[in-house]
Amino acid sequence: MSDETEKLLLVDDDxxxxxxxxxxxxxxxxxxxxxxxxxxxxxxxxxxxxxKAVVDLKLAEESGLQLIEKLKQQQQDLKIVMLTGYSSISTAVEAIKLGAQNYLCKPADADDILNAFEQGQGNADVEISTQPPSVNRLEWEHIQRVLSEHDGNISATARALGMHRRTLQRKLQKRPVKQ
Incomplete structure (x- = not known):
């Protein structure tokens, strides 16, 4: 490859x-x-x-959020897009705070990812939902926030939520509720 070819790092456990x-x-x-x-x-x-780098949020038992922070420490000018099938508000906020340029939900293709790299500014005209999130979605968001507060530790999160660890693991294995 020539020196002018952009180098892209893809990180996903799938x-x-x-x-x-x-x-x-x-x-x-x-x-x-x-x-x-x-x-x-x-x-x-x-x-x-x-x-550029594309980082999956959930890397087997590891967190892509931790990787974002480490990548930015090594290469400050690296543009990162976080890609996930387990989206939540708390992980999106944390990804951006840690240095990701954008956050995309799977499924996403190469064009979606390239567009995410090009979107440098926020969109003040983004459509606001007229309906509040469902109870199931709120539960998912709350679990994700508490999990993030406990650095991905399932046992500590289960204790904080007052639920059995296996129950929490079953909930985490499910796809997030859309709305």
């Missing part, structure tokens, strides 16, 4: 999804590197200077 994104960005002439764990991503970041 290897099939990772390969699909890898091919899509290769077609768009990026120099693409992939990692499935925080350790692999940090090793790649030590060896290469990336202009």
């Amino acid at each position: 290897e099939v999804f990772l390969q699909v994104l890898h091919r899509a960005f290769k077609k768009r002439e990026f120099d693409v590197y992939t990692a499935c764990t925080i350790a692999d991503a940090l090793a790649l970041c030590q060896a290469h200077h990336f202009s």
